[in-house]
Amino acid sequence: MATYTTATRTSPSTHRSVPSFGTFRRGGAGATATAGTAGAAGAAGTAGTATLDASVLAQGRRDQLRELPSKPDPVMSAQEVDVYYGDFRALTKVSLDFGKNEITALIGPSGCGKSTLLRSLNRMNDTVPGARVEGLITYHGQDVYGADVDPIDVRRRVGMVFQRPNPFPKSIYDNIAFGPTSIGTKVPGGKSGMDDLVEECLTKAALWDEVKGKLKQSAYGLSGGQQQRLCIARTLAVKPDVILMDEPCSALDPIATSRIEDCMLALREDYTIIIVTHNMQQAARVADRTAFFTALAEEGSGDRTGLLVEHDLTTNIFRSPRDKRTEDYISGRFG
Numbered sequence: 001m002a003t004y005t006t007a008t009r010t011s012p013s014t015h016r017s018v019p020s021f022g023t024f025r026r027g028g029a030g031a032t033a034t035a036g037t038a039g040a041a042g043a044a045g046t047a048g049t050a051t052l053d054a055s056v057l058a059q060g061r062r063d064q065l066r067e068l069p070s071k072p073d074p075v076m077s078a079q080e081v082d083v084y085y086g087d088f089r090a091l092t093k094v095s096l097d098f099g100k101n102e103i104t105a106l107i108g109p110s111g112c113g114k115s116t117l118l119r120s121l122n123r124m125n126d127t128v129p130g131a132r133v134e135g136l137i138t139y140h141g142q143d144v145y146g147a148d149v150d151p152i153d154v155r156r157r158v159g160m161v162f163q164r165p166n167p168f169p170k171s172i173y174d175n176i177a178f179g180p181t182s183i184g185t186k187v188p189g190g191k192s193g194m195d196d197l198v199e200e201c202l203t204k205a206a207l208w209d210e211v212k213g214k215l216k217q218s219a220y221g222l223s224g225g226q227q228q229r230l231c232i233a234r235t236l237a238v239k240p241d242v243i244l245m246d247e248p249c250s251a252l253d254p255i256a257t258s259r260i261e262d263c264m265l266a267l268r269e270d271y272t273i274i275i276v277t278h279n280m281q282q283a284a285r286v287a288d289r290t291a292f293f294t295a296l297a298e299e300g301s302g303d304r305t306g307l308l309v310e311h312d313l314t315t316n317i318f319r320s321p322r323d324k325r326t327e328d329y330i331s332g333r334f335g
């Protein structure tokens with residue numbers, strides 16, 4: 001049987017002292033819009049990018065008028081983060097801010113460490129033998145790997161939706177109720193309070209209308225797309241303010257994918273979302289900012305270590321990337 005060890009973290013010298021995890025409050029639903037860099041509609045194509053695959057943005061953004069600050073107002077940050085699996089360094093020197101009420105897409109070729117970074121953000125990698133995070137990852141300024149921080153608390157505040165829908169073998173209702181119950185959260189108002197919470201979460205996940213008449217039926221009776229929206233609703237039930245999504249649509253057809261994307265855009269009003277996707281059209285459609293990663297072979301070992309190449313507004317990444325490697329990837333020349 002495998003032995004599971006807890007991932008450890010070494011802080012850089014800039015490590016600062018932060019208040020207890022328990023003191024943090026959820027961010028409000030306030031808009032991030034400020035004067036600054038224009039959103040998708042404002043970004044014109046620039047010279048030198050004519051080789052980019054125009055179809056990437058051809059389907060259009062779903063939020064043409066959204067304006068964003070030129071720099072993200074970070075809810076989570078990675079600072080000089082390296083992630084190891086044993087001796088293997090999977091990711092190196094990642095510094096990245098994840099803006100409040102924004103969707104950030106992590107894109108790049110297979111094996112460049114996108115999922116590794118995602119799992120490090122809410123300490124899911126703690127359960128992987130030999131996994132180790134160096135550098136600093138913060139949530140509202142607090143070190144996620146701080147000695148006094150409970151990983152369960154981190155995962156409650158930074159929820160995760162996986163590639164394949166994974167509802168519990170329970171009723172639709174109990175899938176939602178399970179989270180708060182299992183972590184001992186007392187939902188105010190008893191049974192009717194829980195009923196309200198179930199409705200609220202299913203509504204936010206755009207599933208309520210489809211399931212309100214069959215809440216006691218098994219979640220397994222739902223379609224794949226509905227199951228994935230149920231998993232999103234389940235994540236919301238423990239009141240996170242960041243939602244990590246690891247290729248949440250890769251097992252879904254285009255219509256179910258579209259429903260999830262609509263759901264993400266609606267959730268963005270209240271949550272910060274970080275999505276790993278192989279689908280560049282998806283990043284172009286929904287992400288406010290996009291981070292492009294690649295992997296380089298290390299001299300000697302030949303191990304391929306992931307690194308962040310470029311992070312910018314999504315329209316800039318797709319229409320006028322600063323780095324040739326981004327341009328090559330976006331235009332399909334490698335990866």
Ligand SMILES: Nc1ncnc2c1ncn2[C@@H]1O[C@H](COP(=O)(O)OP(=O)(O)OP(=O)(O)O)[C@@H](O)[C@H]1O
Nearest residue numbers: 085090108109110111112113114115116117128306
């Ligand atoms: N549990 C693990 N143990 C050891 N190595 C791992 C583990 N998980 C991932 N890796 C390695 O870390 C590197 C980054 O993997 P990761 O899955 O994060 O990349 P990715 O960019 O998400 O890839 P993909 O797009 O194919 O999902 C790869 O070399 C992978 O083999």
